Amino acid sequence: MINKLVIFGVGLIGGSLALALREAHFCKTVVGCSRNAVHLQKAVDLGVIDSFTLDPAEAVRDADMVLLAVPMGAMGHLLQQIKPVLPADAILTDAGSTKGSVVAEVEQVFGADFSRFVPGHPIAGREKSGVEAAIPDLYIDRRVILTPLPHTDPQATAKVEAMWKATGALLERMPVALHDQVLAATSHLPHVLAFALVDTLLNMPQREDILRYAAGGFRDFTRIASSDPVMWRDICLTNKPAILDVIAAFQHNLGEFAAMIDAQDGEALHNRMAKAKQARDNYVIAVGSTG
């Protein structure tokens, strides 16, 4: 149970969390805060939040749970604004796709032994965004990864876990660095590849024929190239080392495929492709419909 939940950045993610917690009767009150009064009023009208303020210091007064769902570029300034007035027992948490960078931001403002920040990453989304797209069941059976630090208060972590569990989410924990590496491989790299594929095709002389004949495989493969470029720019900027590592590993691998094709090594190609097929088929079986 949360007394006063504050959400900085009431979009799809924060809005859906608020709606889910409302259905679970988990919060006495939910306050939204951002710099857009029109947008926040809409969130009130939609029943997503109970009230709003444009003043971060006022927002966190008497708050026990604070969700930071603002773009990474705005994080540092926001943390500076709330630090002086954040109640001593309040818990800070976030919902960003990369963890190392936000941990560094919080550390810079609150100090290296600040124990009340619980980094979190709900792995959920919709093609639409914004508070109008928020739905209460967004997190049902979705994974939420928490990455508490060695010095994070276990009770704070437990409270963030309980909050997410109330939305129907499945909770997991990982170290910060592993999270960023795993997400780089499974989410960030595929997105970069999709953007790069579309970009490559756009620049080919046979562009018009290519776009006409692009078939179902192209559609699936590039679906994620319709993702929000602002969000993905920020992910690339905030997970640079891990993403560059996986890109390099991928480029090496793709180079090996090209070499096999160049050498017309049918057996090696077949073996590599058969192995990939088997791994992917096993993965689909293992994760079923929650994957």
Place this chain on the structure above:
Amino acid sequence: MINKLVIFGVGLIGGSLALALREAHFCKTVVGCSRNAVHLQKAVDLGVIDSFTLDPAEAVRDADMVLLAVPMGAMGHLLQQIKPVLPADAILTDAGSTKGSVVAEVEQVFGADFSRFVPGHPIAGREKSGVEAAIPDLYIDRRVILTPLPHTDPQATAKVEAMWKATGALLERMPVALHDQVLAATSHLPHVLAFALVDTLLNMPQREDILRYAAGGFRDFTRIASSDPVMWRDICLTNKPAILDVIAAFQHNLGEFAAMIDAQDGEALHNRMAKAKQARDNYVIAVGSTG
């Protein structure tokens, strides 16, 4: 109307063509030929073909339309077997995913001015394969690309076009080289990327966590890595120059993304991604549900 259609290789593609033409009452008789009598008997039992033979020369006797749907590796030998006995007015056609290589194979056996070969590529498929997966409506609203050569008899092309139209397919024509380049970009490259992505992830030290946390984006992106490795090996071997070209273009593009990430150039990243998103969104609108 076809008098005697011969299908070499009665699998999903050839079998579905036969079923569609049966429904359209387009052929007097359909004969299957391969080296597997058990398989061919099954095709008869399933009502896909009327009869079969294991002897290619016997198969093409009195045939007016011959569909070559065998693996590329078997094509040369098969062509040698049917050349001496192929009726003068018979039409040869195929259904392979690459056109330059089969054109070369036919040219090698039949000569450079053989006018009765109409290269074709039905862009259709299912995740299942084999004659048991054949269905009569596989080609409805699917594109079939014909790539007649300058010396191909226009009447032969017209007859192949009529045959495919009877299945509900949408016919298009392209030059051979353009076909291979366009398919390299829109189909072959995405498949190689999907295989390479799965392969990359399999080889990372965080492999187990990676496979556990791979989310929906990974599933979509790698769906085509569950494709038949035999077929894809053959595609890579038979479309080598075009595929190597697009891989090189893609690697260059991916390198540019990596450089932007390394330089933390948020604006350039955003612009590239926004451009890709817009192109892909336009593409989805343009092709609708047939894409």
